[in-house]
Every structure is written in structure tokens, then in C-alpha cells.
Amino acid sequence: MNAEFTVEEQAFQAEVRVFFENEFPAEYRAKVDGNIRLSKEEIVNWQKILFKKGWAAPSWPVEHGGTGWTQTQRHIFSTEMGLVGAPEPVPFGMKMVAPVIMAYGSEEQKQRFLPDILASNVWWCQGYSEPNSGSDLASLKTSAVRDGDEYVINGSKTWNTYGQYADWIFCLVRTDTTVKKQEGISFLLIDMHSPGITVKPIVLLDGHAEVNEVFFDDVRVPANNLIGEENKGWTYAKVLLTHERTNIAGVPRGKRRIKALKRIAAETSDGFGDSMMEDSAFSKKLAEIEIELKALEYSELRTLAALSVGKAPGPESSILKIVGTELAQRIDEIFVELSAYNSLPFVPEQFEDGFEGEALGPGSSAASALTYFNNRKASIYGGSNEVQRNIICKAVLGL
Amino acid sequence: MNFSYTEEQLMLQGMVQKFVQKDYDFDTRNKIVASDKGYSEDNWQTFAELGWLSVPFTEEDGGFGGSAVDLIVMMEEFGKAILVEPFVPTAVFCGELVSSLGNDSQKADLIEKIMGGSLQLACAHAEQSGRYNPASVSTTAVTEGDSIVLNGEKISVLNGANADKLLVVARESGETTAKDGISVFIVDASTEGVEIQSYTNVDGKNAAKITLTSVKISVDSRLGAAGKALPGLESGIDRATLAVCAEAVGSLEALLKKTVEYSKIRKQFGTPIGTFQALQHRMADMFIECQLARSIVIMAAMSLDSNDSDAEKSKAVSAAKSRIGKAIRKVGQESIQIHGGIGVTNELDISHLFKSVTALDVMFGNSDYHTKRFSSL
Structure with missing residues (x-):
């Protein structure tokens, strides 16, 4: 047993590290460190830098433009990316719809969609959840009725992350209402510029609108945008859900944030003549999250090692999702506690590009409450943490 | 990167499992606890014959290798059976003290006797x-x-x-x-x-x-x-601490397994209690705790086997003990709760596992102590 990388892996790590240090633009890095959002153009530009290097989609097979890396190389890549604060490519195209197109799409669909996803020429979003279908996703109602060579779509989707930027949406739609709910669902690709689509922003509790509602009003979609067979969409979607999700645990981001906490704590007065680093209650909390992150990191490495020797992915991703999101939320809380009064001003604009007002408190103190608010979503999305616990009960404990 | 046990480690694990299944059921264990010495001298001789008492020692000292991963493989199985033989005090803790502090003649004299099973320390x-x-x-x-x-x-x-x-x-x-x-x-x-x-x-x-x-x-x-002697004493305590962490991982696994099994057969309101989501999610959390506990013990064992500095090794062990302490409280208490009334009787192994992990939480410093030590290193 050992957690060390081979000489080749270490060389790869060094190469990747140098690339991120040099190629992730310094102004983007400054924004990420200051909790300022990257614009659509900046995100796309960063993904195009990765594409130019041939590193846009490490998890894809080589024939479609993937890297052919091992599990460990992919882990190293994703870790190094997280450590400099570079955003992971937006997952909806690369990691969500692309694997489904590869597995179940026609040759024509592969040719039509995959190259533009790889090159970040089109922005995809996800059309799964509906206002009345959250954790019980299979109860979805948005309908697709066949009319000649087209489907006619009516209904609405919600929680579309970055729907405002999207060119395309992949949707689960109901094509049969007479059978068991899972058996009447189809997987359909829809052009977001089609007549009859309306995107309405949803402002979240941090004052920002990163998610949207998407309304479909008699939207006509060519039937050749259907993936695979009609009414088999649930099966395809489930494959997508179990598809490998790298960095689900968020270990590198956690490490970066703990470093930031220590830096800010050293600059923050405890009110009694010392810094917050000297506060025993605070330093105990800090130690606890550092220890939890270690336990999480080694759980992730164990999972990775098992995958590397060909074991099928089990419920490990549920553990990593639960523990990773709960730890991230714990770190959010500690940021708020550390920021004290500086966490209170509600100035969402200060995290947008071009804000010229005064920053309050050391580091990114004023971002702390908004980040805390926003990130409550983490234990809800991607299958709520309760759904993940159900999966563990069923798959591991046999309950 | 490799998280698999070697052939030798799998053999060692298999050997301990076989011994425990054959010679260390719960009743036998309780008789040993109630005996005069509180451990079985016959078992101790068996341990010596099987080479288990040599596991903590390096080949240089005449032992099996002294790998911390080998040690956690054994301790986990001991923990599952709540074994009471004094392996940790004699072979691990005192063994490490002799090995790290002793001169050649002291080592030659004591280590051979420890491995041979003729000396209790x-x-x-x-x-x-x-x-x-x-x-x-x-x-x-x-x-x-x-x-x-x-x-x-x-x-x-x-x-x-x-x-x-x-x-x-x-x-x-x-x-x-x-x-x-x-x-x-x-x-x-x-x-x-x-x-x-x-x-x-x-x-x-x-x-x-x-x-x-x-x-x-x-x-x-x-x-x-x-x-x-302080650095040597600390390294002895660190190794013993790792050993009890791994012992706790074994006991926690046993608590989880027995609790899940019980929830499938115990019926109330006409249905097994394991069908209640209020209990299911608690068992899912117990499972997560067991996994995190195992991960951090592996991390600490790897650190002891690596070229890390003494401070890094101590820090890794303290991280493990701090985290295991939390897992002990959570898994231990939930096991009793899900068993209900029978869980607070002296009759079931559940309550003995619970008492055992509670003691392991205290041994060589509890969670609070090790969290503080982690911060200070």
C-alpha cells in the first residue's frame, strides 16, 4: 500500500502544474481568489485554451478527442486545476450530454454535436428537473408529441444552470403517459433558439441568477434530435447519473479554501489583542475541517485506486457527494463566523465584474455570507443528500 | 498509488480471521475476560507460534517487517472480535519503545522474548x-x-x-x-x-x-x-495510537454489520425496523463514518511507513485518532439506539463492542486532545 505517484505520474503532475500556472490567465485567477464571477466569455475562453492544448475532455475516448489518460492522470489533472482555482469545464456538454451521445446517439448525431462540445463552440444546459419533479425526477410532465418529422414540446423545466448562456438543452420529456412513469420518458436535444422557448431567471438567495426556468410553448423539434429509442430516455439518463464524476468531493477546492481561511484569520483581530488564529475555539474548528478533508481525500483516493484496478464504481460516489458537500458547507459557515460584522452587507454587485466600490474587511469577508447562502444548494442538487443516503441503504446495506 | 493489501497481508488477515472464528467467539471471549489473568496464555502462545508477535518488529530486529499497514490489518480483525489479549501493550507499545530506545543487548534480550511469547510487558x-x-x-x-x-x-x-x-x-x-x-x-x-x-x-x-x-x-x-527518551516515547505512543485506531475501525465495522442485520429481523408495527427511513439514514451515516474512519487510518499507517518527518507522522496519527473518536461516538451510540432496549443489556455483544470502542476513544488521548495536537504540529 502506498499513496505515491510513479515517476511518470510525477512528471505528468509537474507538466500539468506548469501549464496551469502559465496558461490560466492571471486576471481570471485574481477574480476567482476575490470571489468575483467569471463571465461567459472568460469561461469559454478558458475552455478553448484547454481545447487548444488537447486537454478539453480527459474523460472522453481518444477517438472523439479525449486524452487517453489513466484514472490517476485524470485525478492529477483535476487536482492541479482545483489547486490554482481554475474552473472545471462546464459539465453539461462535456460530462453529461456527450457520454450519452457517444453511447446511444447515431453516427450523424455524434458528428453533428461532439466536435462543437469539445471545442466549446456551443454551450449546453440540462433540462431535467421540473417545478413538481425534484428528487422524484421520473414524475416529470413536459410532453413531447410526435407530429410527422417533429416533436411538439409543451411544459417547463427548472433549475437550468446557465440556461441564459445556453445554445442547446438536453431534455427528458414524456412521450407516453399510459405506462409506468419511468417507461414513458425520452431523451431529446433541443435548440435553445427555437421559437416558443422562454428563459426566465430565478434569483437565488445570494441575489444572483445563475439558474433559470425554461418554458416550452408548442416548440417544434426535429425528430432526428431524439437520442436512441423513444421511451428509453430514463435508462440513458440513469447511465449519465452513474457516469464517473471526477472531483465530486472537491478536495483541491477545500484545500485552497482552508489556506484562505488561515490567511484571513491571521489578518483578523480577535478583539482582545490577538489574531483569530490565536482563538482556541476557532483553531479547533479549523483543525477539525482539515482532518475531515484528509479523511475525504483518502476516501477519494481509495475509490480511485479501486477504479484503476478495474473495479466497478459502487456507492462510493454517494459517500463522496455527501461528505464533500457537507464539508464544503461547513467551510462556508466558518468563513461567515470568521467574517463577523463584515459578512452582513448585502452587496451582490461586488462579485460582478467591474464593481468599483470599497471591499469590506480582510480577504473576501463580504463574500462569505453570500457564498454560504448560495452553497446550500450543494446538498440539494445532483440527487439530494437524502437520496444519496437512500442509495447507500439500498446498494450497500441491503435495506 | 496502490491501496490493495499484498498477498502476505491478505494471508495475515485470513489467518487472524480464521483464529477468531474458530477460537474466539463471544462466549469464549467473556470467559477469558472473567478469568484470573484476564487473557489466555494459550492464545498468547498461539500468537507467538503463528508469528503475530513478530509483526511489529523490523527485519533488522528479527521481526516480520514492522510495517504499520501490516499492523492495522491485524488490529482490525482483533477489533471485530473484541480480543483482550495484551498485543498492544506488550508487542506494539513496549516493543516500539525497546526498538527505538534500547541498546543492542537490551534489544536482543527483550525483543526475542516478546516475539517468542515468553515476556509480558x-x-x-x-x-x-x-x-x-x-x-x-x-x-x-x-x-x-x-x-x-x-x-x-x-x-x-x-x-x-x-x-x-x-x-x-x-x-x-x-x-x-x-x-x-x-x-x-x-x-x-x-x-x-x-x-x-x-x-x-x-x-x-x-x-x-x-x-x-x-x-x-x-x-x-x-x-x-x-x-x-521523549521522542522515543512519543513514537511508541504514536504507534500504539495507530493500533487502537485500527482496532476501533474493526469494532465499528462489527457494530454497523450487526446493527444492520438486527434491523432486518426485528419487527415492530408488523414490519422490520430496517424499513423505516428514520433508521435507514442513520445506518447510512454509520456506514459513511466507518468508511471515513478506515480512510484516515490508512492515511496514518501509510505515513508511518513513509519517509515523512517525525512531526508529519505524529500529525497524521493525531488526525486519525481525532477523527476516529468522532466515529466512535456516532457509530457506537447509534448502534445501541437502533437495537433499542436489548442494546443496553449486558447480554449482547453490541454493548461490549460499544464499551470497547468507548475505551479506545480514551486510550492514548481522546478526540479533543488529538485535534489540539494536530493543530500544534
């Missing part, structure tokens, strides 16, 4: 006023010619009543909590002035309070250089 380090701090030593060691005279009181000496020899931590110079001035002495348990009050801990293991009144020993019984 106990380390008398803890004191009432010292809590978990290994540097807090008020027991004194005064040189008088060729002799050394020991005076003081030691608590929670694991295996204290059964030890042939005690490894006594005493101060030759400096203030009570000074890092310098601490030595370890080999003292025959039968030496005049050594008073041993034996008792059984909540986990069924033997321990003792030991009073030293003008105990006169030879100057040759000092283990290592005068006053310089």
Missing part, C-alpha cells in the same frame, strides 16, 4: 496530573552510585498486572512538563517497592495503578540515553 507512562501529555512526568529517577531510585505513581498501566517487566517513564531532571530530562527504565515487576493494584477496564482489558516507593534498580536498566 507494560509501559507505565500516564500520571494523574499529566492527563494525555507524555511530557508531563512527575515520577522521579535519582542516580545513587550504580543504582537508580524511582518514586512516583502511575495510572492506567495497560497489562500492568500481568507484566513480567515494566517500562517506567520517570524524570531525571527538569520541571514536571519539560521535554528534556525524561527516561524510560526497565523494572522487574517483582522489585521491592513496586505496588500493583490490578483492575479490569470497561473494555474487559487488564490495567493497573502502580505505585513506586524507593524502587532501586541498576543503572543498566535505563532504556536509551539519560533524559532523552
Whole structure:
């Protein structure tokens, strides 16, 4: 047993590290460190830098433009990316719809969609959840009725992350209402510029609108945008859900944030003549999250090692999702506690590009409450943490 | 990167599992706890014959290799069976002290006897006023010619009543909590002035309070250089701490497994209680705790086997002990709760596993202590 990388892996790590240090633009890095959002153009530009290097989609097979890396190389890549604060490519195209197109799409669909996803020429979003279908996703109602060579779509989707930027949406739609709910669902690709689509922003509790509602009003979609067979969409979607999700645990981001906490704590007065680093209650909390992150990191490495020797992915991703999101939320809380009064001003604009007002408190103190608010979503999305616990009960404990 | 056990480790694991299944069921274990010595000498001889007592020692010292991963493989299986034989005090803790502090002749003499199963040892380090701090030593060691005279009181000496020899931590110079001035002495348990009050801990293991009144020993019984024993003592405590962490991982796995099984057969309101989501999610959380506990113990074992600095190794062990302490509370308490009334009786192994992990949480420093130590390193 050992957690060390081979000489080749270490060389790869060094190469990747140098690339991120040099190629992730310094102004983007400054924004990420200051909790300022990257614009659509900046995100796309960063993904195009990765594409130019041939590193846009490490998890894809080589024939479609993937890297052919091992599990460990992919882990190293994703870790190094997280450590400099570079955003992971937006997952909806690369990691969500692309694997489904590869597995179940026609040759024509592969040719039509995959190259533009790889090159970040089109922005995809996800059309799964509906206002009345959250954790019980299979109860979805948005309908697709066949009319000649087209489907006619009516209904609405919600929680579309970055729907405002999207060119395309992949949707689960109901094509049969007479059978068991899972058996009447189809997987359909829809052009977001089609007549009859309306995107309405949803402002979240941090004052920002990163998610949207998407309304479909008699939207006509060519039937050749259907993936695979009609009414088999649930099966395809489930494959997508179990598809490998790298960095689900968020270990590198956690490490970066703990470093930031220590830096800010050293600059923050405890009110009694010392810094917050000297506060025993605070330093105990800090130690606890550092220890939890270690336990999480080694759980992730164990999972990775098992995958590397060909074991099928089990419920490990549920553990990593639960523990990773709960730890991230714990770190959010500690940021708020550390920021004290500086966490209170509600100035969402200060995290947008071009804000010229005064920053309050050391580091990114004023971002702390908004980040805390926003990130409550983490234990809800991607299958709520309760759904993940159900999966563990069923798959591991046999309950 | 490789997280698989080697062939040898799998064999070792299989051997321990086989022994435990055949010779260490719950009733047998309880009879051993109730016996005079509180452990089975026959089992101890078996351990020696099977080579288990050599596992903690390096090949240089004549042992099996001294790998920390080998150690956690064994300890986990011991933990599942709540084994009470004094493997940790004699072979791991005192073994490491002798190995890291002893001179060649002391090592040759003691290690061979430990591995052969003919010597029981106990380390008398803890004191009432010292809590978990290994540097807090008020027991004194005064040189008088060729002799050394020991005076003081030691608590929670694991295996204290059964030890042939005690490894006594005493101060030759400096203030009570000074890092310098601490030595370890080999003292025959039968030496005049050594008073041993034996008792059984909540986990069924033997321990003792030991009073030293003008105990006169030879100057040759000092283990290592005068006053310089603290680093060796800490490395001994670290290794023993890792061992009890792995023991706890085994016990927690057993608690989880037994609780899930019980929830499938115990019926209330006409249905197995395991069908209630209120209980299911608690068991899912127990499973997560067990996984995190295992991960962090593996992390610490890998660190002890690596070229990490002493401080990094100590930090890794403290991270593990701190996290395991939390897992112990959570999994232990939930196991009792999900069992309901039967969980608080003395009849089931559940309650004994619970008592055992509770003791393991305390041993060599609890969660709070190790969290603080982690911060300070």
C-alpha cells in the first residue's frame, strides 16, 4: 500500500502544474481568489485554451478527442486545476450530454454535436428537473408529441444552470403517459433558439441568477434530435447519473479554501489583542475541517485506486457527494463566523465584474455570507443528500 | 498509488480471521475476560507460534517487517472480535519503545522474548496530573552510585498486572512538563517497592495503578540515553495510537454489520425496523463514518511507513485518532439506539463492542486532545 505517484505520474503532475500556472490567465485567477464571477466569455475562453492544448475532455475516448489518460492522470489533472482555482469545464456538454451521445446517439448525431462540445463552440444546459419533479425526477410532465418529422414540446423545466448562456438543452420529456412513469420518458436535444422557448431567471438567495426556468410553448423539434429509442430516455439518463464524476468531493477546492481561511484569520483581530488564529475555539474548528478533508481525500483516493484496478464504481460516489458537500458547507459557515460584522452587507454587485466600490474587511469577508447562502444548494442538487443516503441503504446495506 | 493489501497481508488477515472464528467467539471471549489473568496464555502462545508477535518488529530486529499497514490489518480483525489479549501493550507499545530506545543487548534480550511469547510487558507512562501529555512526568529517577531510585505513581498501566517487566517513564531532571530530562527504565515487576493494584477496564482489558516507593534498580536498566527518551516515547505512543485506531475501525465495522442485520429481523408495527427511513439514514451515516474512519487510518499507517518527518507522522496519527473518536461516538451510540432496549443489556455483544470502542476513544488521548495536537504540529 502506498499513496505515491510513479515517476511518470510525477512528471505528468509537474507538466500539468506548469501549464496551469502559465496558461490560466492571471486576471481570471485574481477574480476567482476575490470571489468575483467569471463571465461567459472568460469561461469559454478558458475552455478553448484547454481545447487548444488537447486537454478539453480527459474523460472522453481518444477517438472523439479525449486524452487517453489513466484514472490517476485524470485525478492529477483535476487536482492541479482545483489547486490554482481554475474552473472545471462546464459539465453539461462535456460530462453529461456527450457520454450519452457517444453511447446511444447515431453516427450523424455524434458528428453533428461532439466536435462543437469539445471545442466549446456551443454551450449546453440540462433540462431535467421540473417545478413538481425534484428528487422524484421520473414524475416529470413536459410532453413531447410526435407530429410527422417533429416533436411538439409543451411544459417547463427548472433549475437550468446557465440556461441564459445556453445554445442547446438536453431534455427528458414524456412521450407516453399510459405506462409506468419511468417507461414513458425520452431523451431529446433541443435548440435553445427555437421559437416558443422562454428563459426566465430565478434569483437565488445570494441575489444572483445563475439558474433559470425554461418554458416550452408548442416548440417544434426535429425528430432526428431524439437520442436512441423513444421511451428509453430514463435508462440513458440513469447511465449519465452513474457516469464517473471526477472531483465530486472537491478536495483541491477545500484545500485552497482552508489556506484562505488561515490567511484571513491571521489578518483578523480577535478583539482582545490577538489574531483569530490565536482563538482556541476557532483553531479547533479549523483543525477539525482539515482532518475531515484528509479523511475525504483518502476516501477519494481509495475509490480511485479501486477504479484503476478495474473495479466497478459502487456507492462510493454517494459517500463522496455527501461528505464533500457537507464539508464544503461547513467551510462556508466558518468563513461567515470568521467574517463577523463584515459578512452582513448585502452587496451582490461586488462579485460582478467591474464593481468599483470599497471591499469590506480582510480577504473576501463580504463574500462569505453570500457564498454560504448560495452553497446550500450543494446538498440539494445532483440527487439530494437524502437520496444519496437512500442509495447507500439500498446498494450497500441491503435495506 | 496502490491501496490493495499484498498477498502476505491478505494471508495475515485470513489467518487472524480464521483464529477468531474458530477460537474466539463471544462466549469464549467473556470467559477469558472473567478469568484470573484476564487473557489466555494459550492464545498468547498461539500468537507467538503463528508469528503475530513478530509483526511489529523490523527485519533488522528479527521481526516480520514492522510495517504499520501490516499492523492495522491485524488490529482490525482483533477489533471485530473484541480480543483482550495484551498485543498492544506488550508487542506494539513496549516493543516500539525497546526498538527505538534500547541498546543492542537490551534489544536482543527483550525483543526475542516478546516475539517468542515468553515476556509480558507494560509501559507505565500516564500520571494523574499529566492527563494525555507524555511530557508531563512527575515520577522521579535519582542516580545513587550504580543504582537508580524511582518514586512516583502511575495510572492506567495497560497489562500492568500481568507484566513480567515494566517500562517506567520517570524524570531525571527538569520541571514536571519539560521535554528534556525524561527516561524510560526497565523494572522487574517483582522489585521491592513496586505496588500493583490490578483492575479490569470497561473494555474487559487488564490495567493497573502502580505505585513506586524507593524502587532501586541498576543503572543498566535505563532504556536509551539519560533524559532523552521523549521522542522515543512519543513514537511508541504514536504507534500504539495507530493500533487502537485500527482496532476501533474493526469494532465499528462489527457494530454497523450487526446493527444492520438486527434491523432486518426485528419487527415492530408488523414490519422490520430496517424499513423505516428514520433508521435507514442513520445506518447510512454509520456506514459513511466507518468508511471515513478506515480512510484516515490508512492515511496514518501509510505515513508511518513513509519517509515523512517525525512531526508529519505524529500529525497524521493525531488526525486519525481525532477523527476516529468522532466515529466512535456516532457509530457506537447509534448502534445501541437502533437495537433499542436489548442494546443496553449486558447480554449482547453490541454493548461490549460499544464499551470497547468507548475505551479506545480514551486510550492514548481522546478526540479533543488529538485535534489540539494536530493543530500544534
